[in-house]
Amino acid sequence: MIDAYSWPTPNGHKVHIMLEECGLRLGHEWQVHPVNIGAGDQFKPEFLAISPNNKIPAIVDSQGPDGKPISAFESGAILVYLASKFGRFLPKSDRERFKVLEWLMFQMGGVGPMLGQAHHFRIYAPEKIEYAVNRYTNEAKRLYGVMDRQLANHAHIAGAEYSIADIAIFPWLRSWQNQGIDWADYPRLKAWFDRIADRPAVQRGVAVLADARKPLTDQKAREALFGNTQYQKR
Numbered sequence: 691m692i693d694a695y696s697w698p699t700p701n702g703h704k705v706h707i708m709l710e711e712c713g714l715r716l717g718h719e720w721q722v723h724p725v726n727i728g729a730g731d732q733f734k735p736e737f738l739a740i741s742p743n744n745k746i747p748a749i750v751d752s753q754g755p756d757g758k759p760i761s762a763f764e765s766g767a768i769l770v771y772l773a774s775k776f777g778r779f780l781p782k783s784d785r786e787r788f789k790v791l792e793w794l795m796f797q798m799g800g801v802g803p804m805l806g807q808a809h810h811f812r813i814y815a816p817e818k819i820e821y822a823v824n825r826y827t828n829e830a831k832r833l834y835g836v837m838d839r840q841l842a843n844h845a846h847i848a849g850a851e852y853s854i855a856d857i858a859i860f861p862w863l864r865s866w867q868n869q870g871i872d873w874a875d876y877p878r879l880k881a882w883f884d885r886i887a888d889r890p891a892v893q894r895g896v897a898v899l900a901d902a903r904k905p906l907t908d909q910k911a912r913e914a915l916f917g918n919t920q921y922q923k924r
Contacts (some may be wrong), residue, residue, distance in 0.1 A: 692720040695737060696747040697727050698899040700861035701765040701802065705747045707857050707895030708769055712776040722898055730919060738924065751775070766798040769854040779854045790848040793855035796836075797862070804829045805862050808869045814916065827870040834863075834876045841878040860886045861896065 692709065696702040706722070714720045725731045725746045732744045741748035741763040749768055754760030755775075762768050770791075773780035781787045808826040811819060837859070840847060848855040863883055866873065873880040886892055 691752050693750045695723045695725050698903040702747045703861040703896050704765045706898040708772050710891035710894045790853045790855050793848040797858040830869040838876040838879040
């Protein structure tokens with residue numbers, strides 16, 4: 691059994707999708723444990739024990755590589771772990787594997803952080819800072835352009851085959867409107883997005899905990915996510 695400690699965010703959905711794509715079924719081979727990041731669940735000692743950076747998702751696999759339980763945090767690392775465990779979505783040849791890892795790092799170092807900042811300054815910041823809105827909206831557009839160009843010669847983000855690079859990137863693009871994106875500017879990326887969205891495992895993955903997430907209007911939730919709670923010594 692794999693226990694996923696998660697919430698319905700892009701990083702959470704990466705792992706939900708991957709588990710489903712690997713043939714596991716929620717409630718059978720894997721379980722989800724909600725970590726309500728608006729309520730501050732990410733700061734509880736029991737969660738910090740498996741995710742010391744107080745970020746979702748994290749997993750605990752009761753059957754680790756040596757047959758003993760193992761935990762993992764950081765969504766990209768979890769994708770690599772699951773790909774290695776199940777032998778799926780990460781090529782075996784060095785050349786193709788490193789290409790997938792290259793685009794996974796592109797998501798972890800660029801797409802996630804920059805689109806996250808675009809969300810924050812466009813939607814959640816208590817005051818509109820024009821410089822920040824423009825900076826991160828423009829960076830979002832640049833990143834979309836990088837992916838659109840990559841898809842000019844490839845069926846998927848890292849090459850011909852569907853991989854953890856696609857799984858990592860897709861959930862972040864579901865909020866394209868919040869990022870100031872017009873899909874008409876990125877036709878190849880839009881076609882790829884629609885193909886990924888049609889996959890049954892992807893549809894099951896993004897449905898996990900979907901009903902639990904509410905609009906961020908509560909001041910306590912804003913404090914837990916964006917305020918001084920983040921910076922308290924633990």
